[in-house]
Amino acid sequence: MRLRDESLRTGRLLAALCPGNPTRSCGLLLLVRGYEDVDSLATVEAVLGRLLSVRPSGQFRWFDVADFRRIAELHPSLKPNRVVSVELAEFAGLNEQDVEIIFRDALERAAAFETTLFPSIGAAVGSAAEGVQFIARAQELDNLAALLDPARLVLVIAPRRTGKTSLLREFTRRSPAGITAVHVDIESAFTVEEAAAAIAVELANVSLSTAIERVTRRGADTVIRRELRAFRERSSGRAALFIDELVYFLRTMTSELPPTDHPAASLELVRMLADACRETDVCLAVAGSIELTEYLTDELGIDPETLPLSIRSAQRFALPPLLASNGHVRALLIGAGIVPEGNDPAWLREHVDLGMPLAAIAFLDQLAAQVRGRGAVHTNELDDALDDFLDRTAVFRDVMDRLQARSLSYAGFRAALAWVMGRLADSPEARISVSDALERFGDLAGGFAEDSLRWLVENLPVRREGETLVLASRIFGRWWRRHHP
Amino acid sequence: MIVPHSDKVQRLIDSFPWGEPRYPRRPAGGQETAVVYHWMVSELLPPFRRATLALVARIRPVVDAVVATECGRGRERFVATIDMTHLTKSPESVVEKMARKWDGIGVVPITFRDIPAELTDLGRFRIVTNFLSDATTVCRALEAPYAVPVPSGISTEQRALFEEFRLRSNAFEDLIHVPVEGRRSAERCYKAVFEPCRTPNACVEVQVQTLLQESWDKKEHVLIYEPARRGEPLPQEIRLELEAMSDLLFVVDRTFDRLRSHLQDPRA
Numbered sequence: 075m076r077l078r079d080e081s082l083r084t085g086r087l088l089a090a091l092c093p094g095n096p097t098r099s100c101g102l103l104l105l106v107r108g109y110e111d112v113d114s115l116a117t118v119e120a121v122l123g124r125l126l127s128v129r130p131s132g133q134f135r136w137f138d139v140a141d142f143r144r145i146a147e148l149h150p151s152l153k154p155n156r157v158v159s160v161e162l163a164e165f166a167g168l169n170e171q172d173v174e175i176i177f178r179d180a181l182e183r184a185a186a187f188e189t190t191l192f193p194s195i196g197a198a199v200g201s202a203a204e205g206v207q208f209i210a211r212a213q214e215l216d217n218l219a220a221l222l223d224p225a226r227l228v229l230v231i232a233p234r235r236t237g238k239t240s241l242l243r244e245f246t247r248r249s250p251a252g253i254t255a256v257h258v259d260i261e262s263a264f265t266v267e268e269a270a271a272a273i274a275v276e277l278a279n280v281s282l283s284t285a286i287e288r289v290t291r292r293g294a295d296t297v298i299r300r301e302l303r304a305f306r307e308r309s310s311g312r313a314a315l316f317i318d319e320l321v322y323f324l325r326t327m328t329s330e331l332p333p334t335d336h337p338a339a340s341l342e343l344v345r346m347l348a349d350a351c352r353e354t355d356v357c358l359a360v361a362g363s364i365e366l367t368e369y370l371t372d373e374l375g376i377d378p379e380t381l382p383l384s385i386r387s388a389q390r391f392a393l394p395p396l397l398a399s400n401g402h403v404r405a406l407l408i409g410a411g412i413v414p415e416g417n418d419p420a421w422l423r424e425h426v427d428l429g430m431p432l433a434a435i436a437f438l439d440q441l442a443a444q445v446r447g448r449g450a451v452h453t454n455e456l457d458d459a460l461d462d463f464l465d466r467t468a469v470f471r472d473v474m475d476r477l478q479a480r481s482l483s484y485a486g487f488r489a490a491l492a493w494v495m496g497r498l499a500d501s502p503e504a505r506i507s508v509s510d511a512l513e514r515f516g517d518l519a520g521g522f523a524e525d526s527l528r529w530l531v532e533n534l535p536v537r538r539e540g541e542t543l544v545l546a547s548r549i550f551g552r553w554w555r556r557h558h559p
Numbered sequence: 560m561i562v563p564h565s566d567k568v569q570r571l572i573d574s575f576p577w578g579e580p581r582y583p584r585r586p587a588g589g590q591e592t593a594v595v596y597h598w599m600v601s602e603l604l605p606p607f608r609r610a611t612l613a614l615v616a617r618i619r620p621v622v623d624a625v626v627a628t629e630c631g632r633g634r635e636r637f638v639a640t641i642d643m644t645h646l647t648k649s650p651e652s653v654v655e656k657m658a659r660k661w662d663g664i665g666v667v668p669i670t671f672r673d674i675p676a677e678l679t680d681l682g683r684f685r686i687v688t689n690f691l692s693d694a695t696t697v698c699r700a701l702e703a704p705y706a707v708p709v710p711s712g713i714s715t716e717q718r719a720l721f722e723e724f725r726l727r728s729n730a731f732e733d734l735i736h737v738p739v740e741g742r743r744s745a746e747r748c749y750k751a752v753f754e755p756c757r758t759p760n761a762c763v764e765v766q767v768q769t770l771l772q773e774s775w776d777k778k779e780h781v782l783i784y785e786p787a788r789r790g791e792p793l794p795q796e797i798r799l800e801l802e803a804m805s806d807l808l809f810v811v812d813r814t815f816d817r818l819r820s821h822l823q824d825p826r827a
Contacts, residue, residue: 084616109613109723109755116609138608140615140641140684 075418075441076450078161078411082107083142085162086115088122089135089152090184096151098187102180103139103159111162118165121173125181133185158191164408167419168401175401176408192409195439211241218391219251222314222357227348227385230316230361231532232393237431238361241393242316252311253357261319264326266343270294273315277301295346302354314357317347321364337374341381344370348382358384359391395429395535395546402428406435410442417453424502425460429535429547433469437549464553476533484522490515491530492558498536498543499551499558505544565790567658575671582671595671599650603674604681610761611646611682614753617723618701618765620716622686625693625700638689638770639697648681655788679727679752680764687773690819691735691812694767698731698749701765705729725759727752731767735809745802746779747772747809771808775801 082105089101104118126134137148142159145152165173180191218241221228232238239259246255256276263269267289274285278301289297306313324343328336344366351358360366367388370376378386400423407414407422414422428434440463445451451459481488493514497506508527516523531538535547545551572592577585581602586594622639648656656678657669669677688694704713704721706729713721731749748768755761768776779801786793 082616084612084619086612106612106616108617108719109610109757111616112606112609112613112755115612116605119605119609138612138643138646140619140643144640 075407075445075456076413076415077445078159078164078413079105079107080159082159082161083139085139085142085159086119087137087139087145087148087152087157088184089137089149089157090133090187091135091149091151092187097153098156099149099151099153100156100184100187100189101137101152101158102184102191103142103145103157105142105159105161107161107163111166114162114165114168117168117170117173118162118177121170121177122181125174125177129181129185134181156189158189160192160408161413163415164404164413166414168404172399172401172404175399176405180405192405194409195406195435195442211237211244214241214393215245215248215250218245218359219253221389221391222253222312222359223389224312224352224355224357225384225387227366227388228357228359228391229366229388230359230391230393231365236393238393239318242318242359242361245314245316249311253314254305254309254311255314255316256305257316257318259318260323263323266294266327269323269327269343270298273298273317274301277305277315295350298346299350299354302350302356306354306356312357313355314359315351317358317360319362320344320360321362321366321369324369337370337376340370340374341376344385345382348384352382352384365390390532392532395537400427403434403438406438407442410438412442412445415453418456421453421456425456425548425552427546427548429545430469430550433467433547433549433553436467436469437463460549460552461556464549464556467553470550470553473534480529480533484526487515487522487526490526494530494543495534495545495554496558498545499554502545502548502551505539505542508538508541508543511543567661567663568654570663571654571657571661571667571671574667595654596650599653603653604647604650606758606761607675607682607763608646610755610758611643611684611763613755614682614724614763614765615641615643615684617716617720618686621700621714621720622697624714624716625697638687639693640687642685642687642773646682646684648678648683651788653678653681675760675762679762682761682763684763684765685748685773686765686767688767688769690816691769692816692819694735694749694769698751698767701751701767702726702730722756724753724755724763727754727762731765735768735772745805746776747805748776769812771812772805775805775808 085103085105087101087103090099092098104115106115135149137152139145139148142154142157145154145157165176168176176192183191218228218230230238230242239257242255242257245253246257249255258273258276260269260272263272267286270289271282271285274280274288274297275282278285280288285297292300302315305315324340327343328339331339348358350356367378367381367385370381370385371378403422403426404414404419426434426437437460441451441456441459444459477488477491481491494506494511498504511527511530512523515526530536531543535545535550537544537546572595575585575591575595576582583594583598585591619641622641626639653674657667657671657674660668675681686694686697688697700717701720703710704717705726709721728751731751734744734750735747748766750767751765753763753765782797783793783801
C-alpha cells in the first residue's frame with residue numbers, strides 16, 4: 075500500500091459543468107501513470123459510460139488532460155481545487171461490479187457539484203456515518219420503512235457502533251417510501267423534561283431554550299403530543315419518530331430514584347411516548363444497544379401484560395451485518411488516498427470486509443496512518459498489521475460485554491456459543507446448519523435454543539441464510555480465532 | 560478512370576464486414592455510414608485513445624525533465640506543451656484515408672479489418688516547442704532510451720517509457736530538414752510511431768514541431784486538407800504558396816534559434 079502519487083498530472087477528466095454558476099463546476103480526474111493503467115481505464119470508462127447513459131445528457135463531459143496544472147485551458151469553468159484526483163491504479167484488480175459500487179454514489183454527488191466524492195476512513199471512525207460516509211444500507215432503509223406502523227413499535231437492535239444511528243439519520247434524509255422521519259438522541263438527557271425538550275427540538279425545529287420553556291410551561295406529555303400532532307400534519311406521507319438510546323436514558327433518569335421506583339417511572343415514560351405516537355398516527359421506532367422490551371421485562375421485572383399494546387406487539391428490526399462488497403472497502407481506501415499495489419487487492423479481498431463496519435474501518439484507519447507515516451506498507455506486513463490491530467482494539471468490547479451478560483444469565487450458553495463460533499470462524503467458507511446450532515444451544519443452554527440462536531444473530535456478525543449460519547465478518551472471525559483458540 | 564471520392568467511400572462502407580464476430584450487423588434503412596462511424600467511435604478508437612493517454616503520461620515527465628535540465632538559461636522562455644486536442648483520428652479522417660489509398664478499381668488496400676495494423680496514426684498527439692532546437696532536444700531525449708546500446712545516463716522516466724513502449728525504427732523521422740527533392744509534403748515536424756510492448760498494434764503517432772510549424776499545419780488543414788477530403792479541386796497556386804510559407808517559416812525558426820544562441824552566448 076502506498077500513498078496516492080500527487081505528482082501524476084495526465085489523465086481523463088469527467089467534469090460536471092454548472093452553466094448557471096461556473097464556480098460550482100467540479101470533476102473527477104482519473105490519473106494515468108502509463109500503459110499499465112489502460113485495463114483499469116477501460117473498466118472505469120465502461121462503468122461510467124453505463125452510469126452516465128441513464129443520466130440526463132449533457133450533465134457530464136469528458137476531457138483528456140495532458141497536464142492537470144493547465145486544466146483551466148480545457149474549459150474556463152474548471153478549477154484545480156474543484157477536481158478530485160484518483161489514480162487508475164486504485165481500481166486495479168476490481169471487476170466492473172465493484173467499480174460501479176465505487177462510482178454510483180460518487181457520480182450522484184458530482185452531479186450535485188460536491189467535491190467530496192468518496193467516503194473517508196478517518197471521518198468514519200467514531201461518528202455516525204452521514205452523506206458520503208453512509209454506505210451499503212439502502213436495502214435496510216427500505217426494510218425499516220416497511221416495518222413502520224403507528225400501531226406497533228419498532229425495536230431497532232444491534233450492538234453499539236454497528237450503524238444504527240447512521241441508518242436512522244440517513245432515513246430522515248432520504249425519506250424512503252415517502253416517510254418523513256425525525257431522529258432524536260436522548261442519551262444526554264437526565265430528566266423526562268429534558269428528553270421531551272430534545273424531542274420537541276427535532277419535531278418543531280426550535281431552539282433548545284424555547285423547547286425547555288414550552289415543556290416547563292405545559293408539561294412534557296402535552297408538548298410531545300402537541301408537537302407530534304403538528305409534525306404529523308406537516309408530513310405529506312407517513313410520519314415517524316426515531317428515539318435513540320432510550321434504555322440508556324431510562325437508566326439515567328431513574329438512577330437517582332430508589333430501585334423500587336424504576337419500573338413505574340420507566341413504564342410511565344414509555345407509555346407516554348407510545349400513546350402519544352399512536353394517538354397522533356406517528357410511527358415510533360426506538361434504537362439502542364440494549365433492547366427496550368427485554369430491559370423493561372427482564373431487568374426491571376415489569377409484567378409484559380402491563381406494557382402498552384404497541385410495545386407488546388413490537389416488531390424487531392435487527393440491523394444485519396453490513397453486506398458490503400470489496401468495492402466498498404476500496405472506496406474507503408480511495409477516500410483515504412491509499413493505493414493498494416501488487417498482492418494488496420487480493421489480501422484485502424481475503425481479509426477485510428465491512429461485516430462489522432467499525433472494526434474494518436478502524437483497522438483501515440490504522441493502516442492508512444502507517445502508510446502515511448512510512449510512505450508504504452508492503453503486502454507481507456499486512457497480516458502482522460491486522461493481528462496487531464486485533465490484539466489492541468476495543469471495537470469488540472461491547473459484543474463481549476453482551477456475551478458476558480448473557481452467559482451469566484444462561485448457564486452453558488458460553489460453551490454452546492464457543493462451539494458454534496469456533497466452527498463459523500474456522501474459515502471464511504465455514505458454515506453450520508441452523509439445526510446443529512439449535513441442538514447445541516438446546517443441550518447446553520438449558521432449553522433456550524431458539525432464544526439463544528436469535529441472540530447470536532442479533533448480537534454477533536452472524537447471518538442466517540435459510541437453514542444455514544455464516545459468519546459475516548472475516549475480521550471478527552480472525553479476532554475470534556486469536557482470542558478463542 | 561477516376562473514381563469519384565464519394566463513390567469510393569460508399570463502396571468502402573459496403574465492404575464493411577457486416578455481422579462478422581466483433582462487427583455490427585448491417586442496419587436497414589440506409590444507416591450504414593452512421594453505424595460504421597459509431598462502431599469506430601465506440602469500438603475501434605477507444606483502445607487507441609487509452610494508449611495515447613498512457614504514452615502522454617510516460618512522455619510528459621521526460622519533456623518536463625528536458626525543460627528542467629537541458630534548456631539551462633532561458634528556460635523560462637522555453638515552451639513545450641503537449642497538445643491533446645484530438646487524441647484519435649476522427650472516423651471521417653479514417654475513411655478518407657482508406658479511400659485516398661485506394662484507386663477505386665483494384666483490391667481495397669486498407670479494409671476495416673486492417674485498420675489497426677495499417678493506420679499508425681489512429682492515436683496521436685503533438686509536442687509543440689517554441690524554438691526549433693528545443694524540438695530537436697525533446698526528440699533526442701525521447702529517442703535516448705532506444706539507442707543501442709542503451710546509454711547509461713538515461714533517467715527513470717526515460718526507462719519507464721522504454722519499458723512500456725517500443726519506438727518504431729528507434730528514432731524520430733526528421734521531416735524538417737528534408738531537401739526539396741526528397742519532400743513528400745510541405746509539413747514540417749519530427750514524427751515517430753510508438754507502440755505499447757503489450758499491444759503492438761495500438762500505435763500512437765507523436766509529432767514534435769515548433770509553434771510556427773504547428774501554426775502552418777493548422778492553416779493548411781483548413782485551406783487544403785479539408786477541401787481535398789471533400790473532393791473539391793484546389794488551385795495549384797495555393798499549394799505552391801503554402802509550400803513556400805512552410806519554407807519561409809523554417810527560415811524564421813532557424814533565425815530565432817540563431818538569435819537565441821547569440822543572446823545566450825554572444826561568443827558563439
